[in-house]
Amino acid sequence: MKHNVYVYIFICMALVTYLIRILPLTLIRKEIKNRFFRSFLYYVPYVTLAVMTFPAILDATQSPVSAVLALIAAIAAAFFGGSLFTVALTGCVTVFISELVMDLIIK
Amino acid sequence: MTGERKQQFLKGLKDGFPIFLGYFAVSLTLGIHLREYGLTPLQGTLASLTNHTSAGELIGFQTIAADSGYWILILAEIVANARYLLMSFALSQKIDPKTPLWQRLLMGHGITDEIFSISISVPGKLSPFYTYGAIAAALPGWTGGTFVGAILGNVLPTRFVSALSVGLYGMFIAAFIPPTKKNKVMTGLIAVCFVLSWIFNRLPVFDGIDSGLKIIILTVLISSAAALLFPRKEASPDET
Numbered sequence: 001m002k003h004n005v006y007v008y009i010f011i012c013m014a015l016v017t018y019l020i021r022i023l024p025l026t027l028i029r030k031e032i033k034n035r036f037f038r039s040f041l042y043y044v045p046y047v048t049l050a051v052m053t054f055p056a057i058l059d060a061t062q063s064p065v066s067a068v069l070a071l072i073a074a075i076a077a078a079f080f081g082g083s084l085f086t087v088a089l090t091g092c093v094t095v096f097i098s099e100l101v102m103d104l105i106i107k
Numbered sequence: 108m109t110g111e112r113k114q115q116f117l118k119g120l121k122d123g124f125p126i127f128l129g130y131f132a133v134s135l136t137l138g139i140h141l142r143e144y145g146l147t148p149l150q151g152t153l154a155s156l157t158n159h160t161s162a163g164e165l166i167g168f169q170t171i172a173a174d175s176g177y178w179i180l181i182l183a184e185i186v187a188n189a190r191y192l193l194m195s196f197a198l199s200q201k202i203d204p205k206t207p208l209w210q211r212l213l214m215g216h217g218i219t220d221e222i223f224s225i226s227i228s229v230p231g232k233l234s235p236f237y238t239y240g241a242i243a244a245a246l247p248g249w250t251g252g253t254f255v256g257a258i259l260g261n262v263l264p265t266r267f268v269s270a271l272s273v274g275l276y277g278m279f280i281a282a283f284i285p286p287t288k289k290n291k292v293m294t295g296l297i298a299v300c301f302v303l304s305w306i307f308n309r310l311p312v313f314d315g316i317d318s319g320l321k322i323i324i325l326t327v328l329i330s331s332a333a334a335l336l337f338p339r340k341e342a343s344p345d346e347t
Contacts, residue, residue: 002174005150012180013167014157020188022215024195030204039334041197044326045227046286046293047333048190049279050300051325052220055308057276062269074277078284084225087284088125088277096270103266 066098112236119225119240125274126221126241127248132271133161134249138256144168148257155253159219159246162187162318189323194223201226201233210235217242221275224282292337300329 032038054071061067074091082090134155141151146168158164166187170180195218202214214235217226222241226233287294307313307321316324 003171003177005146005171007177008167008171008180009150009154010157012170012177013154013163013184016181016184017158017160017163017188017191018215020185021191021195021218022212024192025199025215025218026208026211028196028199032200035338036334038200039337039339040330041200042339043296043330043333044193044197045223046283046296047300047329048193048322048326049220049224049283050297051304051322051329053276053279053283054301055305057273060269060272060276062265066269067273070273071276071280074280075284078281079288081285082281084122084228084278084281085125087281088129088274091273091277091280092270095273096266099266099269 061095062099063102065102066095069098070094112234115234115236116240116243119237119242120244121240122225122237123222123241123244125278126225126245128271129221129274129278130245130248131252131255132268133275134252135256136268136272137161137164138253138258141168141253141257144172146171148254151257152250152254156246156250159216159249160188160191186317186320189320190220190326191218191223193323193326194218194220194227197227198223198233201229202235203232206235214238217245219245221245221278224278228282228285292333296329296333300325303329 032041057071058064058067061070070091073094074087077087077090137155138148138151141148146154151168154164154167158167163184166183167180170183195215198214198218202211217238222238222245225241226238229237283297287297304321304325307316307325308318313321
């Protein structure tokens with residue numbers, strides 16, 4: 001290797017990532033008044049999380065079928081007021097059981 | 108720590124527990140593959156401790172394995188992590204404007220998809236101590252998982268890892284579904300997100316675009332459209 005692994009890890013990766021994380025948080029010290037920008041920032045978290053969830057969740061498990069079932073179960077759990085932990089656990093348990101059942105059917 | 112701070116810290120720690128589990132599972136798979144990238148367990152563990160991000164580390168390890176230039180890796184990290192810039196923006200409005208610099212610097216290392224997701228869902232203003240609690244749960248999970256994966260190799264049954272990895276998405280779902288109960292605009296917005304994200308990620312035309320960049324493009328486009336079409340009335344703090 002021509003390059004130093006620690007320069008890669010600490011400078012190119014860690015430092016760059018950290019700067020991206022702290023720049024707005026440290027530079028913006030006032031409440032933003034602009035209505036469009038406030039609305040934009042209100043929507044940003046939900047939109048980011050939604051686009052990160054779908055369709056990526058379909059590839060997270062061993063089979064897209066168990067992923068779709070987990071997606072539906074987790075949405076239902078969240079809709080009916082489940083806590084963060086309940087919703088996450090509902091997804092995990094759904095995947096675990098549905099993959100177990102699918103394996104039993106195939107074998 | 109004073110009572111209020113301690114309470115917030117413990118709440119973050121508790122809410123961060125599913126993140127601990129999810130991170131451990133995901134970083135375990137990252138650790139298992141370290142050797143393929145020519146990295147030692149120590150190097151991988153240090154990378155996880157200081158980077159605290161999945162996509163950024165994966166791109167980093169691939170670039171290191173390819174022995175590409177430093178500048179290429181810096182650019183790749185900016186693209187892979189630019190969504191944190193938007194999250195940092197949103198968090199800057201969620202905390203008390205008087206929050207001191209050192210607290211902002213400490214919070215910053217905790218900006219990951221999952222910690223952001225639980226921090227932004229806190230009703231009213233966010234106490235940095237809540238985020239510290241979440242970091243105290245998440246970062247050991249992420250770093251420890253990388254280390255254990257690198258040392259032990261693939262020990263957990265695949266079915267177990269498969270079930271745990273979906274937990275991270277469960278946390279996202281727990282954040283973006285509750286607002287859809289009271290608000291029709293939010294229901295439509297989430298549906299639009301799913302459809303556009305599917306099109307953008309599954310149609311071969313868009314294959315050339317990096318997945319981190321896709322998230323940013325979609326976020327900026329959809330959020331701007333929503334802000335133009337459905338601008339929010341001056342929000343009371345517990346609405347945001």
